[in-house]
Amino acid sequence: MNTLPVDSIIPALKEALRTRSGAVLVAAPGAGKTTRVPLALLDEPWLAGRRILMLEPRRLAARAAARYMAASLGEQVGDTVGYRVRLDSRVGPATRIEVITEGVLTRMLQADPALEGTGLVIFDEFHERSLHADLGLALCLEAQSVLRDDLRILVMSATLDAEPVAALLGDAPVLTSEGRAYPVETRYLDRRVEGPVEPVVVRQIQEALASESGDILVFLPGAGEIRRVEERLAELDLGASVRVAPLYGNLPQEAQDRAIAPGRPGERKIVLATSIAETSLTVEGVRVVIDSGLARVPRFSPRTGMTRLETIRVSQASAEQRRGRAGRLGPGVCRRLWTEQEHRHLAVRNTPEILESDLAPLALELAAWGVVDPAELRWLDPPPAAALAQARDLLVQLGALEKSGTITPHGRRMAELGLHPRLAHMILRAIPLGLGGLACELAAILSERDVLRSGHAPADADLRLRVETLRQAAAGGRPGDAAPPGYTVDAAACRRILAEANHWKREAGIADDSGGDVDACGLLLAFAYPDRIARRRDSGRFLLRNGRGAALAGPQPLAKAPWLVAAELDDLGAEGRVHLAAPVDVSDLERHFADQIEAETTVYWDREAQAVRARQRERLGALVLKDVPLADPDPEETAAALLRGITEEGLEILPWTKQARQFWQRLLFMSRHEEGWPDVSEEALAASLPDWLGPHLYGLKSRDDLQRLSLTDILAGMLSWERRRELDEYAPTHIVVPSGSRIPVDYSDPEAPVLAVRLQEMFGLKETPRIARGRVSLTLHLLSPAHRPVQVTRDLASFWRSAYFEVKKDLKGRYPKHYWPDNPLEALPTNRTRPRS
Incomplete structure (x- = not known):
């Protein structure tokens, strides 16, 4: 066997693992750590004949490492050295070194938290920091701390910041091999x-x-x-x-x-x-x-x-x-x-x-491990709180977690499948419906790259085409026969997907391979992606249940679907682009998502109709499933909606008769000039509509209905009997002038009420009339016989002394038949051309 650079560090590594529960090995590329270290540690006394698990981040690397080590022993893979990867396993009774991918370790830990029969777990190429590697290390450290103090952990990498990892392992020793790299x-x-x-x-x-x-x-x-x-x-x-x-x-x-x-x-x-x-x-x-x-x-x-x-x-x-x-x-x-x-x-x-990844799988694994708070475990980087909270919300929606964060029986079954929680939930929900086979096909399709290749863009997003293509391949036909015109089929991808679908059928205990009608794809996708159920807004554009917009890429048949579920879409721009989807029947949603559908009664002001309208709606998130008129809405809600309409339209919508407006203006006048009167300014009335107007709105629904109200009586209802008497006394509607006429007072300016009266009717009156307990002088608009203003004054005595004589000269010339005395204070007042004898 050729000598490799890592060989020189192996004695020190053996010594470190003999005395410590963990170590970190940093070895340059080509040093041989992946294939030399497991074999070198196989006969260590502390291992006591137990197996070594070595994690690789990729299936290809796991198989290659196992084959290389087996060959160096002169054996076949599956003897002393074997591997377990997704959909492929080569291990036997004598296997002591198992090269596994990271997801496999998670499954092994969930099945056997103590990892009985395992003496060493090696995390190879840990610098890649995959989600499963971080989770696997956290769970192994927990198992080592609570259940297996004799379990060793070795972290290996070529480009790793070793100190944080060593600290996480309890200040484990760090060993370095420089490797043998040529320039x-x-x-x-x-x-x-x-x-x-x-x-x-x-x-x-x-x-x-x-x-x-x-x-x-x-x-x-x-x-x-x-x-x-x-x-x-x-x-x-x-x-x-x-x-x-x-x-x-x-x-x-x-x-x-x-x-x-x-x-x-x-x-x-x-x-x-x-x-x-x-x-x-x-x-x-x-x-x-x-x-x-x-x-x-x-x-x-x-x-x-x-x-x-x-x-x-x-x-x-x-x-x-x-x-x-x-x-x-x-x-x-x-x-x-x-x-x-x-x-x-x-x-x-x-x-x-x-x-920066989807933490739904992590959140489910933690819950299955019995951890509600991730801080209970040791992490190099703890999972971000926001992403973890969102993941848990999804798991609660899928029925995998209680709101408290504890796992449900359904969630535990999902975790045992080893699929993404969305797909695991889809399969488990499909089985009782006789659609388990179809669900496994969809899970496999969504876990692999697309089997259809389009010679033009954009590709048809309909997932049913992929299922039909897959089934054509499974039936022994040519996969391309099921492809639409302009598409080619990736036959190798079909074979992989079929193998994976069969694997999930076995894992889920599905014996019936009939699959199910492809038209049920939309319903199954709704189980997996309940947040991506969508309703058509217009051709090719949809509103998702979560409130976001989505759009199909270009014209295609799915663009006309009233409802669909998006399995794959991006989050670029205001509307995500839908890449894979299937149509769904709204009746299926109503039946299978009944517990999530919220019924709501909406009572609102319809500005166009100028009336209150009421509708009964059923919602699934942001999506409205039903929207029908409600004939007999709650009177309280109707009155509240009418109040909102009045607020929206303004107080002018109310029946302001001449009498009502004068009454309001008199009230406003008194509130400006004397304490203790209610504030009836427009702003105050608008702000307190429920108090003064609300009780009078029951049974009313429209602007026309409002016209039946008596605002005078309603405003008067704001006053006590004593205040009403004071209002009549100190803010009178009319003033009796010297001629005997009752002249109305104009209160439109609460700071300066106006009495418009013909000058001749005021002869003999020395002082300006006063109101509000004598605090306010009326503004006199003295009129000609033709009711045109000739003088405006708040000081009648001064007018008689000076201005009257100039006015008299002008009026006498224009109205010679009328009475224009030289001494107005001693003259008889008249509302006629001349006073009676």
Whole structure:
């Protein structure tokens, strides 16, 4: 067996684990930690024949590590060394080292919190900080603290800030292996890449083939970019000795194995890979790395409750990991498709997944573990409170948690399935309806990438097309026969999805493979995504139950669906773009979501009709399922709605007769000039409508009904009997003038009430009439015989002394037949042309 750099540190590692319950190993890429350390620790006395669990972040790396270790022992996988990954397991009775993916560890811990039979748990490539790795470490530390003080924990990584991890493990020792890396020449671009990255990648591959030796490993963000680069390379004449091999997680295992296996003699291999090739596994023969500097990661938005894939710049740590792949076998070259200046601005490390992902799976696992408060566990980074609260709200809606945070029996069954809580809930709700098979098919489809590829954009979002395609493949037919015109089918994806659907059927105990009518897809999606039930607003645009907008991408049949459920959509802009959905019948929603439908009576002021209207509505969140008129609404609510209408329209909507307006103005006058009177200003009346007007509105519903009110009587009802008497005495409606006429007082200006009277009717009156207990002089508008103002005064005595004689001269000329005495104070007042004898 070849010597590897990590071998030199193994004695110190053995000693550390002999005396301590944990350790941290930092080993550079290529040091051999993944395949050497488990084998070296297998016979340690403290292990006492128990097994070692080693976690790998990816299935491909887990299988590759197990195969390599088994081969080094001269055995088959499943003997001393085996693996457990999603949908694939190779372990036997004699297996002592199990290489597992992180979700598998969570399931094992939930089934056996003490991990009986396990002596060591190794967290490999921990720097990737996946959600499952953080959760698995927290649960292992809890098990070690409470149930298994003899359980050892080893955290390994190539680019890890070791001190915080060591502190979390109780100040565990940190061991470092420098590794054995050959020098790698790093080349940057002169200017920033603008536009799609694929043409730049292809040019770099051509240059590398011409100027460098060895195989080429190209890092691209996702399968789509890999396919496009592969297609461009196929159009070029690269020669018969050049083989292009894609490498990403959803490829069949055989294709993945071909990508990482050594090339044939005389062959040059170009491996087009995602971040899957960044750590843990070695792609044989690579001397050149071409790094796009991009990665595709899930991003969860607590604002919308949705996750979308986002293409981001890699961190400096990831870029260094990728670069190291070129120096495993000898001196190499790394071509970075960004500038040196851009490199300096890259994030130092990846953001831990726990800080920016959907925490619904984590919240369910914690509840199944018996933890309500995550602070009870030890974390490198505790889960963010807002995202965790949103996750728990979803789990309560799915029936997995009580409002107190404790898990329900339904939630425990969901956790046992090991699916995302949404999909687990969907399967469990579907089984009693005879739709369990269809639910498993949908769960598998939604867990994989789309089986349909469209030659045009946008693709049809209808999930039923995917189910029909899958069933066509399962029946032995050609998958493409079920695809709509213009679409091709990913046959390999179909095979994976079928295998996964069958796996979930077995896990859920579903024996009947009939599946169910594809038209039930919408109902099943409603179980999984109750917050994404949507009602059509107009063609292609929908309102989601959570109140957000959503829209289909371009014209398609689903655009006319009255109701649908969106299984996949982004959260960009005001309206999310719906990528996968299925129609749902509103009657199914009414039947299966009856406990969540809220009935409400809405009584409101209809401004257009100028009347109160009442409707009975049934709501599912922001969605209105039914909206019908209510013939006999509650009188209290009707009166309240009418008050709101009066407030909205203003007091002018009320029947202000001349008598009512004068009464109000007199009240207002008294309140301005004497304490103890009610405030009847417009602002005060509007603010106190329920008090003074509310009791009189029962039985009224419209503006026309309001006209039957007597505002005079209503306003008078605000006064005591004594106040009413004082109002008549101190703010009289009329004043009797010397001629004997009763002249109305105009109170429209409460500061200066007006008495408009013909001048001749005031002869003999020396002083201005006063009101409000004599506090306020009336403003006299002295009129001509034609009732036109000739003088305005609040001092009648002064008028008689001076101004009268000028006025008399003018009026006598215009009205010669009328009576214009020289001494008005001794003259007889008259309301006629001349006084009677």
